[in-house]
Amino acid sequence: MTLNPKTGETFTLQKEVDKYRPIFYAGASGDFNPIHIDAEFGKMVGLGGNILQGLCTMAFVMQTVSDWSGDPYRVKKLKVRFAKPVLPEDTVTVTGTVTEVQGRTARCTLVAKKQTGDEVINNAFAEVEVGR
């Protein structure tokens, strides 16, 4: 299906982070940094517990754009800034907004917030191929 978004169009996706998500992600990605899998260690270094791998939260952002666009490889570029840690049992809501459509590229800004309203990913954008 051809993607022909309009400037101002928005899209969203909500993801639940269960208690063991950082462990599953560690196994799948190989990122076994103790800050992600060891709550005691996370507390010791001032993070308040073990935190989800930022790249897992980025995967939520990627899925948001990919589901909206209908084809993951329409996404040509994705950039995120990890603003705050995501902890197990958080709920993350990602919202994208089309800010510009020029030729065959749509530019979208993205933000991910957790249930408290805190931004966990911001200054984020994607470039998506459109018109095919």
Place this chain on the structure above:
Amino acid sequence: MAVDKKFIGKKYPPVEYEVCREKIKEYATAVGDLNPLYMDEQKAKQGPYKGIVAPPLFVVVYAKDVLSQALFDHEMALNIAMLVHGEQEYEFVDVVRPGDVILTEGYIADIYEKSDKDFVVVGSTSKRKSDGKVLSRGKWTFVIRR
């Protein structure tokens, strides 16, 4: 102690990774992105790529060893316990499929200080071994609290 800027430009030897269908499924399941293009052979065959593809962000798996090279570089000696991921940027150039053998080269793209923190940016370029075509590029920014 600040990270020495002399490491900017340092290159690491390429790492090789062979993409397989089961690892794609494991990754997609872990992030909860159950797109049939990643895990359903029948549906994927009818899709735009005529078969299973890896999620674009599967780059985190095939380029991972490049990061280990940089983050555990004994010369740079980064304080890993105080390190968090600050920013991440990827460019997805071509489709990654099961069976692709990927070579990823890493380098130190930048080192700087900001508000009493050290920033280390690792760059990566991943190419398909069989034809040398670029698949993705990455910029991984890490922040080390002091």
